[in-house]
Amino acid sequence: MVTEKEIINSIKKNIRNLFESTDFIKVNSIKSEVKNLFPDQQIQPDLIVEVKTKDKKKYFIVFEVKSVGQPRYTRMAVNELKYMVSSRKNYYGVFAVTFISKESKQICSENGVGFIDLAGNCLFKFDNVYISIEGRPNLYPNTRPLxxxxxxxxxxxxxxxxxxxxxxxxxxxxxxxxxxxxxxxxxxxxxxxxxxxxxxxxxxxxxxxxxxxxxxxxxxxxNNYSYQKNKIRNFYSMDDVEVLERKLIDYFKKNQISYAFTLTSGASRVSPFLRYNRIFTYVSNNIDRIVKDLNFKEVSTGPNVSFLEPYDEGVLYYLQEVNGVKVVSDIQLYLDLKGYMKRGEEAAEFLLERRLKKQW
Incomplete structure (x- = not known):
């Protein structure tokens, strides 16, 4: 992990070139390890850069540095910056971090605070100064905090x-x-x-x-999930989908087999959006017995029924029953649909708008 000291050193090394390349800001001084700058406050800045604009105005840019940029830490830094500079004329707060996330950018913008990261992405917006650089990739992509x-x-x-x-x-x-x-x-x-x-x-x-x-x-x-995390076995039956679904439901009930429809089969019951000719259902066990009893043929192409063995027990959490038929939770259904071909993403968004947002 990049340390706060390394971030401070990077800013000290590069900030002069960034500002002076604009022709309207000159750097007068750069100070780190600042102590007693604000005697009336317990919080002290990590770095202060004194600049002079083209119209001879002097500004003090106060940096608060964090090695991690999760929104909670960003908000903490932003609040500290506002506390330090809000009552001081010609002071501007900037949040510095290894890599600035979309959420952290928004927090900074909403609070009138600038930002800068090690990739060179930045925003400085005060008086008549406006410097914005975006789109540079994370220099430390191996850090995957989520x-x-x-x-x-x-x-x-x-x-x-x-x-x-x-x-x-x-x-x-x-x-x-x-x-x-x-x-x-x-x-x-x-x-x-x-x-x-x-x-x-x-x-x-x-x-x-x-x-x-x-x-x-x-x-x-x-974005970090695929229904293909589950083990999927594909079969073919001569029956059409409507008859096949009824057969499966009756069989599951009669033999007390745990199941839950998902993807197109689940969406058709809670938030109809897609036409379909293939059944998807979670089944925890007994697949070989089901296949034998219902005379299904396992196939590699052209299936009309697919059994998914849950990769974890959580998949079957919060099952719902719709007209006597078990369906995965709306959350699981959204996740499964999101990565499904044949307009699955559209069906997922339809579910989100019609059902999930109303619950929140």
């Missing part, structure tokens, strides 16, 4: 939050509901707080957590 949130067991906790979007939870209750350890639940909580996907309510022992940015969390998860 990866741990989407590990198999961690996503069980995500399902609990997203399927119960208005409920407040103690961490121990999340662990129990998601069937994960207390330690795992605590780690997920911390990561979700860092990205402001959830928020804390209350304080001390009475502190609970609840969902804050449901849509952002779901979209981020969908």
């Amino acid at each position: 990866k741990s949130i989407f590990s198999t067991k961690s996503t069980r906790a995500l399902r609990v939050f997203l399927c119960n979007p208005r409920k407040e939870w103690f961490v121990k209750d999340i662990a129990k509901e998601a069937n994960i350890s207390l330690g795992q639940a605590s780690n997920v909580k911390q990561r979700l707080l860092e990205f402001e996907f959830i928020e804390e309510t209350g304080s001390g022992k009475n502190s609970k957590i609840k969902l804050k940015k449901a849509e952002s969390l779901l979209r981020e998860w969908s």
Whole structure:
């Protein structure tokens, strides 16, 4: 991980060239390890750059540096900058980080604070000065701060939050509901707080957590998910889809087999959008027996029924029943549809607008 000291050194090395290449800003001085600049405040800046504009105005650019740029830390830095400069004339606050995310850019912009990262992306906007550089790639792409949130067991906790979007939870209750350890639940909580996907309510022992940015969390998860994580077996039957679905439903009930329709078969029941000629259903076990009893033929092309073996028990969390038929949760359905060909993404967005947003 890049340290704050390394970020400060990078700014000191490059900031003069950035400003003076514009022909309307001259750098007078660069100071780090600033102490007692604001005697009346406990917070002190990490770096101050004194500049003079073309019209002879002097400004002090105050930098607050963080090695990580998750929204929660960005907001903390922004609040510190505002506290330092808000009552001082010709002072401008800038957040510096390894790499600036879209969310962190928005936080800075909303609060009138600039930003800069090690890739050279930046925004300086004060008086008549406007410098903006965007689109430069992360120089440290191996840092994937969200990866741990989407590990198999961690996503069980995500399902609990997203399927119960208005409920407040103690961490121990999340662990129990998601069937994960207390330690795992605590780690997920911390990561979700860092990205402001959830928020804390209350304080001390009475502190609970609840969902804050449901849509952002779901979209981020969908970018890290594919229904093909599940083991898929494909079959063909001579029956048409409507008859075949009825046969499957009756068979599952008669033989007490756990199942849940998904993709086109699930969407047709909760948020009809697509025509389809292929059935998708989760089945945890007994697939060979089902295939034998219903005389299905396993095929590599042209299937009209596909069985998905869940990659984790969380897939079947919060099942819903629609007219006597079991369907995966709306959250799981969205995830599955999002990466499905044949207009699956459109169906996922239709589900989001028609059902999920109303629950949030």
